[in-house]
Amino acid sequence: MKARRVTQAGVAHAAGVSRSTASLVLSGRGDELRISGEVQRRVRQVALELGYRPNLVSAGLRDGTSRTIGFLSDTIATSQLAGDMIRGALAEAHRAGYMLFIGESEGDIAEEERLVDAMLDRQVDAVVIASMFTRERGVSEAARGRAVLLNALPEHGIDVAAVVPDEYDAGRRSAERLLAAGHRRIHLIGVGLGEDEVPPETVAGVERRRGILDALGAVGVTPESGRLCRIWLPDDGWKATRDLLASGVDGGALITFNDRLAFGAYQALHEAGLTIPDDFSMVSFDDHQLAGWLHPGLTTFAIPHYELGERAVRRLLTDEGPTGGTERIAMPLVERGSIAEHG
Amino acid sequence: MKARRVTQAGVAHAAGVSRSTASLVLSGRGDELRISGEVQRRVRQVALELGYRPNLVSAGLRDGTSRTIGFLSDTIATSQLAGDMIRGALAEAHRAGYMLFIGESEGDIAEEERLVDAMLDRQVDAVVIASMFTRERGVSEAARGRAVLLNALPEHGIDVAAVVPDEYDAGRRSAERLLAAGHRRIHLIGVGLGEDEVPPETVAGVERRRGILDALGAVGVTPESGRLCRIWLPDDGWKATRDLLASGVDGGALITFNDRLAFGAYQALHEAGLTIPDDFSMVSFDDHQLAGWLHPGLTTFAIPHYELGERAVRRLLTDEGPTGGTERIAMPLVERGSIAEHG
């Protein structure tokens, strides 16, 4: 019940040495300061027997450190997205002997400020500020200089480090992958063809779209259609795909802007008696858990959540420091069976 | 960058009072000890201007508390399961002014011990030990007396509090729901009919099954079949359902033991040209995010993750204390469209 009660002073007492001697030995500086091997052994022995564990809070009070990082996100609920980011952050933090505080602001600025304060009150050494969908955002004054944005970009003019997936690159590669498979009749599900036909505030949508159009444009191809969906849920994909079929299109390739849209597209295609990938090839983004469950499996570009989390914490922990520049992490292509090869 | 540097002593100095005066005023005991209103106002004013925030680490060092709870789970990745538990725990903790440390053991006992130690080193007041699927487990010596099991049961003989979903009750109600809709031809997907035909170590499987059989038995009904799946993933449900159809069954009601099995069953049924709920009614467990995306929506008993998390933390924070007894939380039925009413 009170395994924690063994203090350094207790060890010193039990070993018959002064507190400073115990401190030196236990902090591994015994040799350096030439404490006799005999005494060192005894102190260590006693510490072990008593189950001594240093009180990090106390040590931290002295040197102003806590070996603790705050992880703050707008929501940690949605699918497993946050889960993997947190796992990556955790792994990297634990590796370095750090623990993670966690907080969820639910998008409420005031709540976010409160949480940052609560973390700072507990002397966190740094803060990861994560967003569940990539977007631009500010950083509270108090957190500046010890914060990294995760899956978010700093608002214009703010110098805060950021780690985000390379959406533009993934967009390019999705188009190139289809071109390589011989596809030329390409339809977009999720965004429209017009410059501003993208759901508001979604960096992912804007950048994926730009990558796709650039890659296509490079070989003189234009998408045959694009359908804007305000929300990217299965039903939106379902509707957009039915709409597409109703317009007379009966084959080609679909680029769905996320896997949930793709799921809806699968349903619509199946209901219309169409086959994937024979009638329609499909490529998507996210690598949602669902993607592997579909028949056929969905070929998709994974958001590297785990690595994003890892990199964010590493950024905080290394000398690169939390300031300066945005780091873009490649989105790995997960090949399943939704793309047909046409010569 | 160093907003934290304002100390209580700094405030006292700036306000021209002694440190104890500042301490008394700021801890709200000024009236009690009859500090002049004038002085109190000045101290508070200065504190505000300087942006003073008490250093909780320091305060904690004194009174041995940290207003911090550790949340340790075997895995926080799988779907959103953990996400909602953590959210519930967070909400309850924040409400009481506590922060949450988070850790993931990946099922490794040694790692779990390390994490508990790391948390205890940081003086956490208590620990939530969560499991992603309900099972029996031990509790490390160090954590006893300040731990609550979440979605897990203490091994025989260990006196630790636990909060789990009421699986047995959900099992009963799933069967009763089908009976009320007039179904008598009932098939189980996930577990077999035999006493020991249940995936190993899954409390959920055992208890749901028992509840189902009890409810059915009460009106003299026996399931027509049951198919054991060692893992409860979509492909397992798909295979079991194809198997069932191959055996000649062409209608009735399916109780799938989780939503991922149900997803596989949907696929198999659709591929066979069968319709839900006209040919087969379905009821399931978990309320996986997926359940709402299916056509028709899947009727399923939700694991009350959020509430589980809340209750676990509340248990730790209230005087009930972390010891004694297991608390079972009801699993709400989410009605969608997968059950047909047969007069």
Added chain:
DNA sequence: TTGTATGCGTTATCAT
């Protein structure tokens, strides 16, 4: 009403 002294568990700086 306010100030002084002490301790929480460490570590670092000085003497011895």
Added chain:
DNA sequence: ATGATAACGCATACAA
């Protein structure tokens, strides 16, 4: 080669 002492920021019993 080891021990005493101060300091980190806060709270509290006790004096003034």
